[in-house]
Amino acid sequence: MTSSFSNLSLAPELARAVAEMGYETMTPIQEQAIPVVLQGKDVMGAAQTGTGKTAAFALPLLQRMMKHENASASPARHPVRALVLLPTRELAVQVAQQVELYAKYTNLRSTVVFGGMDMKPQTAELKKGVEVLVATPGRLLDHIEAKNAVLNQVEYVVLDEADRMLDIGFLPDLQRILSYLPKQRITLLFSATFSPEIKRLASSYLQDPVTIEVARSNATASTVEQHFYSVGADDKRRALHQILKTRGMKQAFVFVNSKLGCARLARSLEREGLKTTALHGDKSQDERLKALEAFKSGEVDLLVCTDVAARGLDIKDVPAVFNFDVPFNAEDYVHRIGRTGRAGASGLAVSFVASSDQRLVADIEKLIKTKIELEPMEFDSEQPRTAEKFGEQGRINDGRRMYREAENAGSRERPDRRDRREYTPHRQVAVPRDPFFDQPYESNAAPDAQPAWEAAAKVSPARSGMSANIKPKKKIAALFKTAA
Numbered sequence: 001m002t003s004s005f006s007n008l009s010l011a012p013e014l015a016r017a018v019a020e021m022g023y024e025t026m027t028p029i030q031e032q033a034i035p036v037v038l039q040g041k042d043v044m045g046a047a048q049t050g051t052g053k054t055a056a057f058a059l060p061l062l063q064r065m066m067k068h069e070n071a072s073a074s075p076a077r078h079p080v081r082a083l084v085l086l087p088t089r090e091l092a093v094q095v096a097q098q099v100e101l102y103a104k105y106t107n108l109r110s111t112v113v114f115g116g117m118d119m120k121p122q123t124a125e126l127k128k129g130v131e132v133l134v135a136t137p138g139r140l141l142d143h144i145e146a147k148n149a150v151l152n153q154v155e156y157v158v159l160d161e162a163d164r165m166l167d168i169g170f171l172p173d174l175q176r177i178l179s180y181l182p183k184q185r186i187t188l189l190f191s192a193t194f195s196p197e198i199k200r201l202a203s204s205y206l207q208d209p210v211t212i213e214v215a216r217s218n219a220t221a222s223t224v225e226q227h228f229y230s231v232g233a234d235d236k237r238r239a240l241h242q243i244l245k246t247r248g249m250k251q252a253f254v255f256v257n258s259k260l261g262c263a264r265l266a267r268s269l270e271r272e273g274l275k276t277t278a279l280h281g282d283k284s285q286d287e288r289l290k291a292l293e294a295f296k297s298g299e300v301d302l303l304v305c306t307d308v309a310a311r312g313l314d315i316k317d318v319p320a321v322f323n324f325d326v327p328f329n330a331e332d333y334v335h336r337i338g339r340t341g342r343a344g345a346s347g348l349a350v351s352f353v354a355s356s357d358q359r360l361v362a363d364i365e366k367l368i369k370t371k372i373e374l375e376p377m378e379f380d381s382e383q384p385r386t387a388e389k390f391g392e393q394g395r396i397n398d399g400r401r402m403y404r405e406a407e408n409a410g411s412r413e414r415p416d417r418r419d420r421r422e423y424t425p426h427r428q429v430a431v432p433r434d435p436f437f438d439q440p441y442e443s444n445a446a447p448d449a450q451p452a453w454e455a456a457a458k459v460s461p462a463r464s465g466m467s468a469n470i471k472p473k474k475k476i477a478a479l480f481k482t483a484a
């Protein structure tokens, strides 16, 4: 059953904004959460980005704040009343943009603060007074320490993507931030999973929360054709080239496990003639936004990215996703492949499995409850081995202890604490959830734009390292296998 926003008796200013957004009926999370938040109860919500979660908390909070709404220019009349915390700058920007749209006909003000950017413009915004502050934890603490953000009138706190915040290691920051806030408040926590850590967080900071779970649609997953190829580390790039070419893929996401690997792979692929850009946490905010735009506009074909950098981004329906590295966390596998095969469209998810990855594959198998068949990668004989051809080893994950990148607001400011945290690869995951399945992605690339592999083939061998004489594709039985 779906119900209309008109049943909610929202303030006319909010109702107008919602109507303008074109929303007609509420999404399941909105249907369940909005009335509860309007009543002033704490909420523990299992819902991901793409489910309409932002409006589910933002609309009732704005509605509740309407009693304070005023047109005064005085900053004192616009204290921070709602604080929304998110793990990454991209998510923070996305949520802030939505809040701004919902509040556009009110005098309620909002802003966003995140790391990797000059603090001054953010400070200026904060000093003007804002009712809704969207922030990543590290940068918020910086502003609190600099006395730019006064939080003693906060009535509402949203811990969004809480599982990710804990994964990144934000727990101490969250605890500190929450310790600055008034005890009398409404706290909403949204998380993809209710792990024991999340439950502990909730029991510490939420009061009698109403639990709301929105089931993830599994329909998408069945439209994704999944392949796991047994490929030596040195042959992964060659395998990638070959699959792109054989499948006629125009655009793809290529996931790697580390920032260093991400940058290195993007450089190599670019050198090999593929229009490639990298998205990882060491890129400046500006560079990351540019990388995204370039991908969306079809200017680049391959987006090489890390999990945290890609999380929750407003891009979906990518024709293919490559797991250049098998993710350490099985749940990330579900997130990654959820980028493709949406809305009945078929998608391709290819994972390159090195011999050291077997345990990771077993974890994925357990999570997706599907037997994974490792397929041999058969190469066109005309294509030389990547390592021989490009003289650079493609090895990225050598199985040594890895440090999880913390691509978040504070990573630039506190690299020791945030960037060098050891990652525990075998976290148990209860339910495969996918925050990406429902996010919009539209490539503006002309439908007949020249595919990457063709461009690659045309680049002179000296520049690209590609053979100018790539012979017509050989039949690679494994590649043509359809998904079970």
Ligand code: AMP
Residues within 6 Å of the ligand: 021, 022, 023, 024, 025, 026, 027, 030, 048, 049, 050, 051, 052, 053, 054, 055
């Ligand atoms: P979110 O999960 O909050 O990131 O929202 C995902 C997308 O769904 C955003 O583009 C929203 O504008 C859109 N959206 C949210 N609620 C609705 C609704 N009730 N009807 C249609 N679209 C919605």
